[in-house]
Amino acid sequence: MRNSRRAALLSSALVLFSISAVGFATGEYAGASKLPLAGVTIAIDPGHNGGNATYPWTIGRLVDAGGFWKACDTAGTVTLSGYPEHAFAWALSLTLGADLKAAGAKVVLTRTNDHGVGPCIDERAAIGNRVHADLAISLHGDGGPSWGRGFEVIEPGVSISRRNDDRPILIRSYVLGAALRDALQSVPQLVPSTYLGESGIGLRTDLGGLNLSKVPKVLLEVCNLRNSADAGLADSPAWRQEVALALVSGIERYRAAVRSPTTTSTLSPTTSTTGS
Numbered sequence: 001m002r003n004s005r006r007a008a009l010l011s012s013a014l015v016l017f018s019i020s021a022v023g024f025a026t027g028e029y030a031g032a033s034k035l036p037l038a039g040v041t042i043a044i045d046p047g048h049n050g051g052n053a054t055y056p057w058t059i060g061r062l063v064d065a066g067g068f069w070k071a072c073d074t075a076g077t078v079t080l081s082g083y084p085e086h087a088f089a090w091a092l093s094l095t096l097g098a099d100l101k102a103a104g105a106k107v108v109l110t111r112t113n114d115h116g117v118g119p120c121i122d123e124r125a126a127i128g129n130r131v132h133a134d135l136a137i138s139l140h141g142d143g144g145p146s147w148g149r150g151f152e153v154i155e156p157g158v159s160i161s162r163r164n165d166d167r168p169i170l171i172r173s174y175v176l177g178a179a180l181r182d183a184l185q186s187v188p189q190l191v192p193s194t195y196l197g198e199s200g201i202g203l204r205t206d207l208g209g210l211n212l213s214k215v216p217k218v219l220l221e222v223c224n225l226r227n228s229a230d231a232g233l234a235d236s237p238a239w240r241q242e243v244a245l246a247l248v249s250g251i252e253r254y255r256a257a258v259r260s261p262t263t264t265s266t267l268s269p270t271t272s273t274t275g276s
């Protein structure tokens with residue numbers, strides 16, 4: 001899918017999103033006894049795993065990534081001072097998971113520790129699918145050029161197999177991506193990527209974890225771990241908490257948008273373009 005199609009799919013949803021976001025900000029939940037994310041299931045996928053580098057044959061085996069074969073996973077990147085991406089993703093996922101639970105959500109993680117191997121990218125998507133997650137988010141730190149900074153929210157395009165050519169799910173993923181991008185702007189010292197995507201958002205069709213998802217999903221490169229300034233932020237628990245709280249806020253705004261009756265009719269399956 002080209003960026004222009006993504007823009008076309010998103011444009012009508014964004015209008016409705018901004019309307020409902022205003023409604024939320026003016027007190028949609030005022031007086032409600034329920035927590036904002038009660039009844040919502042969220043799959044968090046902490047990128048990579050601590051044991052991946054030790055088992056290259058296991059992690060290098062090929063799996064279906066959405067109509068093509070790709071390595072099960074990789075070891076991920078590492079900062080210049082030695083803080084590994086898998087540890088960053090794991091720490092941020094635990095913080096985010098705790099914050100989401102405090103907001104009432106049910107949280108499912110795709111791995112249970114930071115010293116194992118895998119799971120593979122196809123299984124990471126399957127975990128979110130099996131629990132019928134309302135949304136899924138994969139957390140990574142990029143290994144970009146040392147001069148580049150910032151976050152990129154990566155959204156799914158239609159994979160070569162077209163198995164994920166499901167307009168309601170894609171639109172929800174784009175609404176989720178926009179909500180998270182907007183929320184992340186409030187995180188101290190974090191900027192939209194200076195070298196990836198456009199205004200903090202990119203679209204990819206080569207990521208199995210997105211191609212195989214049957215629930216709204218985005219992959220977040222939280223910052224560039226190969227940039228010394230971003231790496232310093234990533235290594236700070238206080239800064240990771242800022243990121244987590246911004247993501248919770250973005251997720252709440254996303255939920256408010258898709259629960260709006262007007263938005264729901266726009267996202268109904270009757271608009272599906274599934275062709276194979």
Ligand SMILES: [Zn+2]
Nearest residue numbers: 047076140141
């Ligand atoms: Zn990664």
